[in-house]
Amino acid sequence: MPPTTSLPIEIIQLIIFHFCDKAAYIQDDEYNSAEVKFLTQVSVRRSIRILEFMPPYYVENSKAMILALRYSLEALFIDRxxxxxxxxxxxSALPKLQLVRNTYMDGILNYPGWCEWTLFENVEIFITSYNRxxxxxxxxxxxxxQFHLPPKLKxxxxxxxxxGTFEDDGLFPILKDQDIECHFRNKMDCYDILELIDKLGSKGPDREGAKHAIEDSLKDEYVV
Incomplete structure (x- = not known):
């Protein structure tokens, strides 16, 4: 996939400011190179498909932006x-959210039913650190x-x-018994993830072909 042209930082700031604070820069602001009407275009919201959630530092703005994009967001990165x-x-329901990526698991004893939260109800792919x-x-x-994984997780x-090292701790047969495939990768960037969610979006007669395409995309890079 060819790289996309980066937006000027002031446009990115304007988008965030618009979504999170429900306000807008004035058009003649010396730091603003985009007109306010740019943000009212439906294509702006539809074009934001991946978001990184960074609590606790920007929790309110991040939360507001996720909710503003709830009908277009397809992948969410949450560090913890x-x-x-x-x-x-x-x-909160995010109907198009199909992929979640995280690094650390924190507070699991306090929230034993977190996998059943509405936020995860449409998630088909979890990406996480094996060693952690x-x-x-x-x-x-x-x-x-009593622990149940999200209903659509595959x-x-x-x-x-x-x-990092690999040790068989009995996890993979358990997941296989629940019809969940395990894959191993050394890395995945945003372009890899966009490719995955494009394939997840295939419906109807193309769905079975998409399933095999996803499996091909996730062919293990790490040899155990």
Missing amino acids: FPDHIPPDLRM NSYFWAKILKEDK HFVFIIEEG
């Missing part, structure tokens, strides 16, 4: 969850029979970090 997901976002999180997943799926993508 479930404890860093604000209460009013947990039960595989122990958690193996432990909770073995020991907590793929776990484990990122093996540089210098």
